[in-house]
Amino acid sequence: MIRKIIRMGHPNLRKIAQPYPQDQIGSGEFRDLIEDLRETLMESGGIGLAAPQINVPYRLVVIDTKTSKSRYGDLPTIPVTTYINPVVTVLDDNLAGVWEGCLSIPKIRGFVERPQNIRVDWIDETGLRKTLKAQGLLATVFQHEFDHLNGVLFIDRVQDKSKISFDDEFDLYHQPTEQK
Ligand code: NI
Numbered sequence: 099m100i101r102k103i104i105r106m107g108h109p110n111l112r113k114i115a116q117p118y119p120q121d122q123i124g125s126g127e128f129r130d131l132i133e134d135l136r137e138t139l140m141e142s143g144g145i146g147l148a149a150p151q152i153n154v155p156y157r158l159v160v161i162d163t164k165t166s167k168s169r170y171g172d173l174p175t176i177p178v179t180t181y182i183n184p185v186v187t188v189l190d191d192n193l194a195g196v197w198e199g200c201l202s203i204p205k206i207r208g209f210v211e212r213p214q215n216i217r218v219d220w221i222d223e224t225g226l227r228k229t230l231k232a233q234g235l236l237a238t239v240f241q242h243e244f245d246h247l248n249g250v251l252f253i254d255r256v257q258d259k260s261k262i263s264f265d266d267e268f269d270l271y272h273q274p275t276e277q278k
Contacts, residue, residue: 099130101138101152106203110153112249117183118156123225132180132223135160144201145173145239148246151202157183159243163236173235184220184244188213189231196238197261197268198252207268209261210252212241 104111122128131154139147139160146161162178195211216237219229232240242252256262263272 099134099137100141101134103138103142103147103151103201104153106200106251106253108153108202110155111150111202111246111251113150113155114249115148115150115155115157115247118158118221120183120221120225123182123221123223131156131158132160135180136162136178139178142201146243147201148243150246150249157247159184159247161239161243163239173239176236180223181218181240181244182221182223184218184240184247186241186244187217187219189215189217194234194238196235197263197272198238198242199265200242200252202246203251203253205265206253207263207265207272208253208256209258210238210242210255211257212238212255214238216240 135147135149135152135158138152139162145163146159149156149158159181160178161176161181163173163176192214193211194214195209197207198210199207214234214237217229217231218240219227222228245251253262
């Protein structure tokens, strides 16, 4: 079922999400929730969707780098994956900036600098512990999505407020020169 994506201003986007109970992984309720996250993500055309964005207060994120490759540039192709209770570890202090967008902040972009070398640890849909290292744009995608689990939106992380733009003005005035 496609769920409604809540938008900036909804107080539940600002809450700390709860760890997903591991004994619930694989339950009917769990499978329905993951299915809904995936369907809603696919319909929206986004790269990732966090459960709080559909007003579900758990630490669950679905990311699919295949569907929207062109929008942000090069991403390694990772089939749609569910990240349960993910943890990010920053591996070095290398930063890079990306003009980010968010399904909960439609038609707006902002330039955000984030660590570019991270490790992600999570539980997968079968209850197994997984880990991967991510660089560059993929590292940005993970951090953006996982921020939603802590009530943080990309707009909070824009340092230079002149680099917040509507999509149309972004196309006119901000690319490609500022797209580092
Ligand atoms: Ni977002």
